[in-house]
Amino acid sequence: xxxxxxxxxxxxxxxxxxxxxxxxxxxxxxxxxxxxxxxxxxxxxxxxxxxxxxxxxxxxxxxxxxxxxxxxxxxxxxxxxxxxxxxxxxxxxxxxxxxxxxxxxxxxxxxxxxxxxxxxxxxxxxxxxxxxxxxxxxxxxxxxxxxxxxxxxxxxxxxxxxxxxxxxxxxxxxxxxxxxxxxxxxxxxxxxxxxxxxxxxxxxxxxxxxxxxxxxxxxxxxxxxxxxxxxxxxxxxxxxxxxxxxxxxxxxxxxxxxxxxxxxxxxxxxxxxxxxxxxxxxxxxxxxxxxxxxxxxxxxxxxxxxxxxxxxxxxxxxxxxxxxxxxxxxxxxxxxxxxxxxxxxxxxxxxxxxxxxxxxxxxxxxxxxxxxxxxxxxxxxxxxxxxxxxxxxxxxxxxxxxxxxxxxxxxxxxxxxxxxxxxxxxxxxxxxxxxxxxxxxxxxxxxxxxxxxxxxxxxxxxxxxx
Amino acid sequence: xxxxxxxxxxxxxxxxxxxxxxxxxxxxxxxxxxxxxxxxxxxxxxxxxxxxxxxxxxxxxxxxxxxxxxxxxxxxxxxxxxxxxxxxxxxxxxxxxxxxxxxxxxxxxxxxxxxxxxxxxxxxxxxxxxxxxxxxxxxxxxxxxxxxxxxxxxxxxxxxxxxxxxxxxxxxxxxxxxxxxxxxxxxxxxxxxxxxxxxxxxxxxxxxxxxxxxxxxxxxxxxxxxxxxxxxxxxxxxxxxxxxxxxxxxxxxxxxxxxxxxxxxxxxxxxxxxxxxxxxxxxxxxxxxxxxxx
Numbered sequence: 001x002x003x004x005x006x007x008x009x010x011x012x013x014x015x016x017x018x019x020x021x022x023x024x025x026x027x028x029x030x031x032x033x034x035x036x037x038x039x040x041x042x043x044x045x046x047x048x049x050x051x052x053x054x055x056x057x058x059x060x061x062x063x064x065x066x067x068x069x070x071x072x073x074x075x076x077x078x079x080x081x082x083x084x085x086x087x088x089x090x091x092x093x094x095x096x097x098x099x100x101x102x103x104x105x106x107x108x109x110x111x112x113x114x115x116x117x118x119x120x121x122x123x124x125x126x127x128x129x130x131x132x133x134x135x136x137x138x139x140x141x142x143x144x145x146x147x148x149x150x151x152x153x154x155x156x157x158x159x160x161x162x163x164x165x166x167x168x169x170x171x172x173x174x175x176x177x178x179x180x181x182x183x184x185x186x187x188x189x190x191x192x193x194x195x196x197x198x199x200x201x202x203x204x205x206x207x208x209x210x211x212x213x214x215x216x217x218x219x220x221x222x223x224x225x226x227x228x229x230x231x232x233x234x235x236x237x238x239x240x241x242x243x244x245x246x247x248x249x250x251x252x253x254x255x256x257x258x259x260x261x262x263x264x265x266x267x268x269x270x271x272x273x274x275x276x277x278x279x280x281x282x283x284x285x286x287x288x289x290x291x292x293x294x295x296x297x298x299x300x301x302x303x304x305x306x307x308x309x310x311x312x313x314x315x316x317x318x319x320x321x322x323x324x325x326x327x328x329x330x331x332x333x334x335x336x337x338x339x340x341x342x343x344x345x346x347x348x349x350x351x352x353x354x355x356x357x358x359x360x361x362x363x364x365x366x367x368x369x370x371x372x373x374x375x376x377x378x379x380x381x382x383x384x385x386x387x388x389x390x391x392x393x394x395x396x397x398x399x400x401x402x403x404x405x406x407x408x409x410x411x412x413x414x415x416x417x418x419x420x421x422x423x424x425x426x427x428x429x430x431x432x433x434x435x436x437x438x439x440x441x442x443x444x445x446x447x448x449x450x451x452x453x454x455x456x457x458x459x460x461x462x463x464x465x466x
Numbered sequence: 467x468x469x470x471x472x473x474x475x476x477x478x479x480x481x482x483x484x485x486x487x488x489x490x491x492x493x494x495x496x497x498x499x500x501x502x503x504x505x506x507x508x509x510x511x512x513x514x515x516x517x518x519x520x521x522x523x524x525x526x527x528x529x530x531x532x533x534x535x536x537x538x539x540x541x542x543x544x545x546x547x548x549x550x551x552x553x554x555x556x557x558x559x560x561x562x563x564x565x566x567x568x569x570x571x572x573x574x575x576x577x578x579x580x581x582x583x584x585x586x587x588x589x590x591x592x593x594x595x596x597x598x599x600x601x602x603x604x605x606x607x608x609x610x611x612x613x614x615x616x617x618x619x620x621x622x623x624x625x626x627x628x629x630x631x632x633x634x635x636x637x638x639x640x641x642x643x644x645x646x647x648x649x650x651x652x653x654x655x656x657x658x659x660x661x662x663x664x665x666x667x668x669x670x671x672x673x674x675x676x677x678x679x680x681x682x683x684x685x686x687x688x689x690x691x692x693x694x695x696x697x698x699x700x701x702x703x704x705x706x707x708x709x710x711x712x713x714x715x716x717x718x719x720x721x722x723x724x725x726x727x728x729x730x731x732x733x734x735x736x737x738x739x740x741x742x743x744x745x746x747x748x749x750x751x752x753x754x755x756x757x758x759x760x
Binding site: 111137139141145146193195200264266267269271275276317319321322323380381423424425461463 | 566
């Protein structure tokens with residue numbers, strides 16, 4: 001009502017259609033976070049709802065201090081190629097030693113109309129904007145059906161659909177990062193889910209996806225492969241441009257290339273306990289990857305891929321204040337198989353040479369990984385977390401540069417952390433990681449790192465899925 | 467084969483036609499109200515037990531299963547369940563109970579709230595500019611909600627509309643009959659320190675002064691400094707300290723010991739499955755506690 005008192009004289013002065021405006025203001029004042037739109041100078045002939053239709057906005061800022069204080073680990077053996085950072089340039093999963101502004105999540109949500117709700121999340125770092133998710137969900141389908149359209153995080157597994165601010169650890173589990181990608185299984189497409197009306201929770205989903213996630217549905221398509229370099233002319237010594245170009249050996253595989261399915265079950269365990277179990281599967285009808293070396297050596301993998309996974313979560317709620325005594329246990333296992341033709345080529349000739357195939361073999365790459373983690377509320381607002389991970393328990397015929405196919409050992413990582421949440425809107429977390437990675441060159445794959453994370457949430461009060 | 471299928475379909479159809487209105491209530495107090503107004507024409511599932519802070523729950527798969535089959539969800543509202551109910555509704559694939567649809571009912575939206583339009587600045591704690599959500603602690607507002615709920619239930623079961631209205635009226639009369647008794651019991655109550663702003667509605671209704679809060683800001687656990695300040699400010703006065711059972715014990719006990727006041731721990735909700743009488747008993751306990759005679 002204070003809004004009204006303040007706004008009334010102004011409205012009178014400006015001789016606006018008073019009753020309508022006043023009514024709008026009262027309604028506005030009941031919307032959390034809504035503000036009155038400023039009255040246009042000099043009056044207006046227009047009655048407008050101004051910013052009242054703005055979506056709910058929340059901003060989550062994620063900063064991390066990272067220090068690899070002992071040893072150094074690159075990507076786990078057998079998984080280098082499936083990772084955009086490849087070649088070990090960008091180790092530590094995108095974190096530099098020292099302070100990092102890892103990500104700013106900008107989330108918008110609103111109803112589009114009577115038929116759709118929409119959610120958009122942009123991930124900003126200091127240099128770029130990425131569309132993390134942008135999708136609409138149906139509001140009207142009967143019989144427990146729901147359609148999701150747009151770009152979204154797949155609902156396979158448990159952690160895949162979570163945004164980084166939902167994680168109980170600073171970093172993404174290895175299995176999710178290396179079997180799928182840096183953003184998990186994040187794709188454009190359509191999802192249909194069905195929840196039968198059963199006394200226990202059950203949910204079935206089918207996703208038809210474009211197929212761009214590097215780890216499972218990497219795509220190159222037909223195109224040219226070229227290499228340009230400048231070398232001194234053997235006679236004159238002047239720099240001379242050398243160029244090699246040819247068609248790559250790939251065929252276009254039209255999208256959608258990836259189909260996934262999942263099922264989740266949650267028995268009713270009363271008020272104190274909750275559990276959810278899930279199975280998921282996915283098939284990519286195109287898996288294409290290439291690698292051109294500066295030595296004019298060109299490698300391609302062309303085939304298809306599938307994955308299957310199991311996930312389980314258990315939560316105990318102690319009913320004490322601020323999460324004290326609460327326990328969460330969570331684990332996931334994923335298996336991936338890539339069935340691919342491996343071909344090696346070499347550019348022949350000094351200049352303008354063509355690709356010549358030097359090697360052709362086919363094989364299956366079988367890899368898997370798992371993590372298991374536990375969280376416990378040691379005191380009000382304080383949480384202790386432990387996580388153990390294994391990647392490449394099966395690590396056979398992994399796709400690798402230079403070798404085509406080779407087998408590797410298992411990589412392990414252990415993490416322990418303490419999280420303090422002053423309120424629901426801010427969070428401070430200290431984490432120590434111990435990595436024991438398999439390597440392909442006989443080097444020591446051991447390392448210790450320390451991370452300190454500060455996260456804050458501005459804007460609307462978010463609600464978290466189970 | 468076909469006959470068998472048709473028979474089954476008919477069975478399902480008749481079962482649905484005769485079934486009570488399927489209501490999911492977020493808290494036991496709301497469940498009590500639905501049960502009181504709806505009688506046996508409704509079947510109620512309650513999502514949160516009485517010993518939990520309904521603001522800090524997490525969405526559980528079983529909540530989604532309950533919401534999947536619900537005709538109507540009855541919540542306290544005003545963002546009390548904001549951390550989990552929207553997620554549970556989204557995860558339930560049941561558009562009938564989406565906010566804005568007839569299947570979504572907020573008690574707080576039916577009555578006038580206190581604390582509306584406060585500053586939307588979280589430096590002041592977990593504030594709710596939409597208003598204090600704990601309307602279930604005011605029996606008079608609950609009676610208003612009961613009337614609104616009767617009308618809402620009538621949309622799902624028009625045949626029982628008069629019964630719903632009569633039940634709401636009966637609840638209202640019981641509240642009105644008890645109100646003077648409660649008021650008399652706290653007539654000379656010197657004042658109360660709550661842990662959180664969760665019983666302000668009751669104190670205001672009965673005219674008991676709220677002298678302070680054990681938590682320094684909404685949602686922030688008590689600090690030593692705040693407790694010292696509170697004790698200093700209230701030194702020499704009479705009063706009682708009351709906390710909800712899920713709040714920590716230490717802060718309230720310290721204040722009570724320093725001031726030599728009684729301290730009580732009471733639930734904010736009756737047990738799941740409670741009747742109106744159980745709810746009135748709970749309010750009676752709060753009344754007695756405020757009077758220092760529990």
